[in-house]
Amino acid sequence: xxxxxxxxxxxxxxxxxxxxxxxxxxxxxxxxxxxxxxxxxxxxxxxxxxxxxxxxxxxxxxxxxxxxxxxxxxxxxxxxxxxxxxxxxxxxxxxxxxxxxxxxxxxxxxxxxxxxxxxxxxxxxxxxxxxxxxxxxxxxxxxxxxxxxxxxxxxxxxxxxxxxxxxxxxxxxxxxxxxxxxxxxxxxxxxxxxxxxxxxxxxxxxxxxxxxxxxxxxxxxxxxxxxxxxxxxxxxx
Numbered sequence: 144x145x146x147x148x149x150x151x152x153x154x155x156x157x158x159x160x161x162x163x164x165x166x167x168x169x170x171x172x173x174x175x176x177x178x179x180x181x182x183x184x185x186x187x188x189x190x191x192x193x194x195x196x197x198x199x200x201x202x203x204x205x206x207x208x209x210x211x212x213x214x215x216x217x218x219x220x221x222x223x224x225x226x227x228x229x230x231x232x233x234x235x236x237x238x239x240x241x242x243x244x245x246x247x248x249x250x251x252x253x254x255x256x257x258x259x260x261x262x263x264x265x266x267x268x269x270x271x272x273x274x275x276x277x278x279x280x281x282x283x284x285x286x287x288x289x290x291x292x293x294x295x296x297x298x299x300x301x302x303x304x305x306x307x308x309x310x311x312x313x314x315x316x317x318x319x320x321x322x323x324x325x326x327x328x329x330x331x332x333x334x335x336x337x338x339x340x341x342x343x344x345x346x347x348x349x350x351x352x353x354x355x356x357x358x359x360x361x362x363x364x365x366x367x368x369x370x371x372x373x374x375x376x377x378x379x380x
Contacts, residue, residue, distance in 0.1 A: 332374045355376075
């Protein structure tokens with residue numbers, strides 16, 4: 144065997160499974176993969192990639208009308224969201240009742256984070272009528288409590304007006320939003336949610352939207368139902 148040439152750089156070409164490659168999406172902020180497989184510095188203030196540029200997602204046609212997710216502007220939207228949070232039916236589960244400063248603090252925390260969660264208004268036929276949080280469940284503390292997969296995407300939802308809740312819009316809009324996630328996030332195979340088990344109308348809305356009940360979770364702040372909508376089953380359920 145010839146002696147090793149110390150001036151020669153040995154390389155090994157590895158082909159990693161897609162599941163392993165997907166995990167690189169969770170690398171620390173400030174780094175990413177370049178075209179040669181090394182590391183490159185990226186703009187640490189550009190977090191839109193974590194949810195595949197949600198602010199560019201197109202509206203969806205639904206049986207209830209044209210629906211769009213619009214990222215929250217705290218200065219513009221705080222009073223509206225605070226009014227919804229003070230509805231007793233909402234406050235029981237969101238626990239954000241109080242003056243607008245309580246909501247403002249919550250929204251500021253969401254908007255100032257690293258892009259793992261994006262708070263949005265749900266706008267139906269031009270009218271803001273719901274509040275949503277679209278988040279990376281695999282990068283959230285929730286991932287400690289269930290067998291998370293890379294790019295699992297979670298949803299939180301509240302319907303603002305009592306009249307809109309009476310229309311049974313929850314299931315329609317949850318289906319539309321989960322479809323938006325699956326259409327715009329090709330790496331995501333599942334949309335997940337963890338509504339409070341006591342919130343029977345919410346659990347029922349997820350089931351109507353094509354989610355399946357998987358298991359009961361004992362979370363720090365609630366006992367929750369883990370609901371999952373699978374990409375593979377989206378046209379069956």
